[in-house]
Amino acid sequence: MTVITPELPRRLLGRFTAHPAILVVTAGCILLLAIGGIIFPAFLSPGYLLQQLQIASFLGVIAAGATLVILLGHIDLSVPAGITAVAVLTTTVAGSSTPSVAAVAIPIGLLGGALIGLINGIGVAFFRLPSMVWTLAMNSMLVGAVVFFTGGFKPRGVAPPLSISLALDRTLGIPNAFLFWIAVMIIIGLLFKRTVYGRYILATGSSEKAVYLSGIRVRLVTTMTFVAAGVFTAIGAILLAGYANQAYQGMGDAYMLPVLTAVVIGGTSILGGKGSYAGTVVGALFITLLSSILSVLQMPEAFRQIVFGLIILSMLLIRRFERNNR
Template structure:
């Protein structure tokens, strides 16, 4: 094992001070958005509005969780939109089938579908050595064809799973269940990244894949596991979205790709991989949700909103363009 390899495996994610600064800056920006918007609409400061934003941000946060791990590898997953749509259609079709056995499988089947899509993405990168950007974009296009063929381009028949509706809309002690689920997801993900060999490998892969391979780490299995995890999170976020919207529809995931990537990058995760913290993704998802809500209140056109999201991503890429500390 080389000196570089051993150093990567010992502490690949200790050199994170500027990421902590990024988290603080984004958190401050969230506060400024809320306070600034309150001068236009004082109701923004009400507990009801803020809890609703936490509820909505939970969907984006869960989706961004899987995307973050893929980006930590230095890869990208562009199949998020149709993974959301396909698993939503699958789960609502089973939940609305009228057959108790199939209804019970609605959520497990939806989650399994996401894992399967993630494994297909990982296999393309591992077996065929095709860049993840190209492979996942092709998978997204194939999923689009499958869903259009199945639905005929119309709204699919079905019903949202009862549990999905309960989590998306229900509250425990006044706190949205979706937000509580997001906290659990965030806690588990943080533990995996900071306290397990899996997390060590993820950071080391993004910093120096060749060194990790030379150290004898299971690089291929790691890649498959991360993409499968990302697929699982996309399907979990899809179920939250289904429960929140009380339906599945063609193209329901189309608007999430850019916000998901923005939430990860804004939080300080390097698009080159190897550095980032889940706290950054957490505040990034809150920032995107609050910004989108405020822009909607101000009746900013959707085209301008997309432009703003893209500009923010470019700005964060410029801020974090310095070489990573190895």
């Protein structure tokens, strides 16, 4: 029988270990590089590889928020529409004829992402509704809001100069987007290693009931995590707007499956409490390289979605097999 004490979250945290999936996916990245080099020699050129790191950075930043939510034991399906909504909001404000308004486009975009996350968190933490259903409904409402705001036409506005610089420019030959992603990696790493909040996320994902009985404010942790996820989604949207120098309908539609796939194949349990952002990082690199090879082979988008879905199903079956053999 487990005794509920204030030290329980720390004991639960002890179960958090690096998953062998990280090594497997890393090996998969090396294999993809070899395959890419065979079918397309320029695949291994420094310029092309740096471009892949740049593209992977957008996925990796968005997947940072998804990782936090999944480690908590929930899932956020509002990511696609969240990306589109924040991108439209940011570019619209940035395109304002009033300089003082245009200058705050990025802060407003971040606040928009935080608001989306807050609504998601309240629904899951306080109304106790399944995160999958609540966030899917939120995704639908955001799609409707964007269509209503734009009238179904191409959104007006421009990307803020800072988002363009972060998404497209380079420092010493290295994409700024990748340097920014490295900063995100450091922040997430410190979050789990040096903060109580990070430990609470893992503990809650392992056993929400036990954490609640030990005196931790689970509702607050859950809400804060969804807000953080919303902010990371907003950052990704702002970077994507800078990369395309615009926002457009369905901008985030292509990211739902890749985001979930990057998190899951990196060893993070879909049930929460086990995994790491390091796994998501290698997962994002793997997905980016795989997508690049499929593009070189001129595979249709439908085939890519099938591949991502099969990867997720395979990882779920592997996790179930592991649990049954313990």
